[in-house]
Amino acid sequence: MYLLGIPTARGWLPRPVRRTVGTMTQLRVHHSPGLRSWLGLVVILGPVLLVSMDGSILFLAMPRISQALTPTADQALWILDVYGFAVGSLLIAFGNLGDRYGRLKLLLIGATVFGAGxxxxxxAPGPELLIVCRAVMGVAGATLLPSALAVLSELFPEPRLRARAIGIFAAAFAAGFAVGPIVGGALLERFWWGSVFLVNLPVIAMFVAVAPVLLGEVRETRHGRVDRLSLVTSAGGLLLTVYGLKRVAAQGVSVPPVVAMAFGAASLVWFARRQRHLDHPLIDFSLFRDRVFTIAVITGLLPLAAWSVAAYLTGVYLQSVLGLTVLHAALLALPGAVVLTVTCVVTPMAVGRFGKRAALIVCHFSIAAGVVLLLPTTTTGGVGWYVASTALAGVGFGISFSVVADTAVAAVPAERAGAAGAIAETSNEIGNALGIALLGSLATMVFRLQGPGLAPALDETLQLPGLAPAAARDAKAAFVTGLHTVAVVAGLLHAVLGAVALRWLRATGGPRR
Structure with missing residues (x-):
C-alpha cells in the first residue's frame, strides 16, 4: 500500500510507508512530503474542526432550541454535554481500536456515523431524540480525533514538518471551539435551529469522498485488546454521577439521584483500581505521580470546564436577559475568539522564551481574572464587561490549548508518551462536558432557589403564558445570580490551581524534557 507521493516531471512518484504484514509492522524509507501530503492535512482538518466546533456550537443556539423543543432544565444540560461525555469517555478506547483495525477505516466509519447523527x-422532533443523536455524534467524534492525529503523523514522517503539521492541527481544534458559538449564531440569524447540525454534512461528504484517495491506511498490531469492562464502568460511572448531580440541582434531593450518584462514584473508583492491574489500561494512573504531569492534565480539564459553562451561560444571558439577537450575541463573542486563536499561535514562541512554567501560571491567573469580570453584569446591562471577560480569559484558554499535551508528554519517559498524550486529550473533552454538567447544574440550583419558582430554568419561565413582569424580572435576577456564583467558583478554582502551579513547578524545577 502506498500513501501519497512526491511530484516529478511525469507526475506523482509513490512514497512507500508503514504497512502491516501478518503480525509484523514493516517500516519503509520516507521521502519529504509533497503537495499531496499537505492536501491530506487539509482533508483531515475538516472532521477535526467539526468535532471541536460541535462541542460549542449550541451555546448560543440553546435559547432557540428551548423555544422549539421546550426541554426541561436537565434535558437542556444533557443536550449540551452528552456529546462531550461520549467523546471523552471513548477517546482512548477508539484510539486503541484504530491501532488494531486501521485508522483510515475508523476515520471513514466515524465520519459517516457523525454525519448520520x-x-x-x-x-429531531423532541429533546429526547436530540439527546440520543448528540450522543451518537459524540461516539463518532471519539473515533475521529486519535485516528486523524495518527494519519497526520504518517503523512509527515520528518520531525520538523510533523511538528508544524501538528501545530496546525492543534490550532484548528482550538479554533473550532472558539468559533463554534459564532457559526451557530450566524446560522440561526437566517435559518431554523437545525441548521447548526446540517452544516456538518457538506464537510463530512467531502471527507468521505476524498479521504480514500489522499490518505492511506495506518495500523499497528502491537497493542493489547481493549478492556471492555473498563470501558463500560468508566462511561457508566460518569453518566450515572452526572445524572444524579443534574437531578439534584434541578429538582432537589431525592432517593433516585442520590443512588445514581453513589453507584456512579463506586463504578469510577472500581474502574481506577482495575486499571492498576491491567497490562493495557485505558488510563495509566501511575503517570499522575509526576507533579508536572498532574498539573498539565488538570490544566487541560479545568479551563475547558470554565470556558464551556461561561460560554453557555453568557449566551443565555445576552439573549434571554438582555434581549439581544443571536447575531448580535455572536458578534460580541468574536473578540474573545480572536484572542483565543491568536494566543494559540503565539504561545509556542512565548514558551520558547519564558518557559512552560510561566505559561501554565499565566494561563490560570488570566482565566481567574477573566471570569471574575462577569460579576459586574446586571439584568439591564453588562455587554462591555462580557467582552472584557472573554478577551482576558481567552489568553488563558489559548495557552491551555497550546501547551497541555506537550507539557504532559514532556513530563514522562519517552516510552509512556502515547499514554500521556491520550490522557491529556481526554482531559480536554471531559473538561468541556464537566463544565456544563457540574457548574451548569450549580447555576440551575441557584436559579431554583432564588427564582420565582414557576419553572426550573430561565427560558422555561419566560415562555410561560401570562407571565407577570415582576416574575420575569425575578427570574432574570436569579439567573444572573447563578451566573455570578459560577464565575466566583470558577475564578477561585483557577486562582488556587495557579498558586499550586507556582509552588509545585518551582519545587520540581519546571517540566522535564
Missing part, C-alpha cells in the same frame, strides 16, 4: 439531530 447530525442529520438526525437537525430534524
Amino acid at each position: 447530525s442529520a438526525g439531530a437537525a430534524f
